Each structure stands twice: as C-alpha cells, then as structure tokens.
Amino acid sequence: ERLWLVVPAAGRGRRMGAALPKQYLMLTGRPVLTHTLARLHAAFPEARLCLCLDPDDHHFDPAWVPFTDWRRVNGGAERADSVANALDAIALEADAKDLVLVHDVARPCVTVEDLARLYAVIAEDPVGGLLAAPVADTMKRDDGAGRVAATESREGLWQALTPQGFRYGLLRRALAMAPGCGVLVTDEASAVETLGMAPRLVAGRRDNLKITHPDDLALAERVLAAQVA
Numbered sequence: 001e002r003l004w005l006v007v008p009a010a011g012r013g014r015r016m017g018a019a020l021p022k023q024y025l026m027l028t029g030r031p032v033l034t035h036t037l038a039r040l041h042a043a044f045p046e047a048r049l050c051l052c053l054d055p056d057d058h059h060f061d062p063a064w065v066p067f068t069d070w071r072r073v074n075g076g077a078e079r080a081d082s083v084a085n086a087l088d089a090i091a092l093e094a095d096a097k098d099l100v101l102v103h104d105v106a107r108p109c110v111t112v113e114d115l116a117r118l119y120a121v122i123a124e125d126p127v128g129g130l131l132a133a134p135v136a137d138t139m140k141r142d143d144g145a146g147r148v149a150a151t152e153s154r155e156g157l158w159q160a161l162t163p164q165g166f167r168y169g170l171l172r173r174a175l176a177m178a179p180g181c182g183v184l185v186t187d188e189a190s191a192v193e194t195l196g197m198a199p200r201l202v203a204g205r206r207d208n209l210k211i212t213h214p215d216d217l218a219l220a221e222r223v224l225a226a227q228v229a
C-alpha cells in the first residue's frame with residue numbers, strides 16, 4: 001500500500017479580502033503553501049502528492065514543491081469537488097487499499113508529530129480518521145439578529161482539523177455518494193459518515209489553525225515561532 005497526499009489549494013479565499021489567494025500570502029517571509037508542503041514532506045518524504053489548484057491560478061511556482069512525485073490537478077467548485085478531482089486523476093495508479101491523507105493548504109502549522117500520529121492510527125483502522133480538538137469554548141447559536149437564540153452543549157463536541165485520512169477506495173466512494181445525500185460535505189469525514197461509517201477522532205494540537213481571516217497570519221507566525229523555540 002502507498003501513501004497519497006491530497007492538498008486542496010483551489011479556494012479563492014474570499015473571507016481574507018486579500019488580492020492573493022491565502023496560500024500565497026507571506027508567512028515568515030515565504031508563501032503559506034511552502035510551509036504546508038514542507039511540513040508534509042518532513043513527515044512523509046516518499047509520499048505522492050496531488051495539489052489541487054484553480055486552473056486560472058498564475059501565482060503558483062512548481063519550484064515550491066519539495067516532493068519528487070507530484071501532479072497538479074484542477075480544483076472544482078467546492079472543496080469536496082477539488083478532492084474528488086484529485087482522486088479521479090490518480091485512478092489508474094492508486095490501489096483501493098492505498099492511504100490518502102487530505103490536508104488543507106491553509107493549515108501550515110500542522111506538526112510532524114501530529115502527522116505521524118494520525119498516520120499510525122489510520123494505517124491500522126478499518127475506517128480511517130481525522131485530527132480533531134475538543135471544543136473548549138461555550139457555544140452560542142445566534143438568532144440571525146445579533147442575539148443569542150440558544151446555548152449549545154459543547155459536551156462531546158470536537159473541532160474537525162486536517163489531515164483526514166482514509167483508504168482510496170472508501171474515500172472515492174464516499175465523495176461520489178455524498179452529493180446525493182443532502183448533507184453539507186465540508187470535510188472528508190462527513191462524506192465517509194454518509195456511508196454509515198464512524199471515522200476515528202485523533203486528538204491533535206489546537207494550534208493547527210486554518211488561515212481564514214487576515215488576523216490569522218500574525219497568529220500563525222507566532223505559532224510557528226513557538227513551535228521551533
């Protein structure tokens with residue numbers, strides 16, 4: 001069995017409000033994408049990479065990719081479409097039993113330790129799983145007008161992080177089925193859940209943040225600095 005890495009990087013990053021997609025914004029003097037790929041490469045130097053990019057993306061530089069075996073794949077309308085495109089692109093090479101780790105390009109602070117721990121768990125798990133962190137804050141639902149409509153129990157709630165890892169055959173089937181299920185598929189685990197399976201929750205570091213808003217860049221710089229210290 002082989003290991004494939006799928007990195008969805010075809011988002012337009014509208015919430016950032018920046019001129020550049022967020023994977024090209026500078027983090028400690030180099031693009032976010034180079035940090036993310038460097039962490040993945042440090043953990044899995046022999047893995048094969050599928051990088052999902054917008055077909056109109058002219059900012060990308062192939063020199064930023066540290067992997068020897070990699071391919072560029074066109075992104076789709078939604079994140080799940082980008083990942084499905086990547087799985088389609090490797091259909092002739094991949095075996096159903098191969099492991100696929102999907103990791104957001106926008107999560108450059110993932111550590112090699114968390115990557116290795118997730119891999120060790122899912123390599124032995126019949127379903128697969130994801131890095132996740134228990135919810136620490138009290139959760140409020142709004143009434144649509146800036147007031148609290150309800151307080152939701154945080155008991156047993158986890159934040160889904162990435163990577164998320166599953167066998168190639170299972171993940172491809174799940175992503176193909178999910179659109180017809182009427183559920184919002186914002187991660188790989190939710191697609192697998194529509195098949196009635198229960199992915200493993202692997203406790204990961206809370207500082208594996210997703211760069212979404214402009215403030216997150218400064219926060220990520222502090223996280224990276226603290227991790228090497």
Ligand code: C5P
Pocket residue numbers: 007008009010011012013052075076077078079080082103104105106210211212
């Ligand atoms: O928008 P969001 O932060 O949830 O995106 C998560 C990841 O999915 C990002 O790495 C983004 O580049 C990627 N994405 C994609 N194709 C899309 C939308 C998002 O590859 N159509």
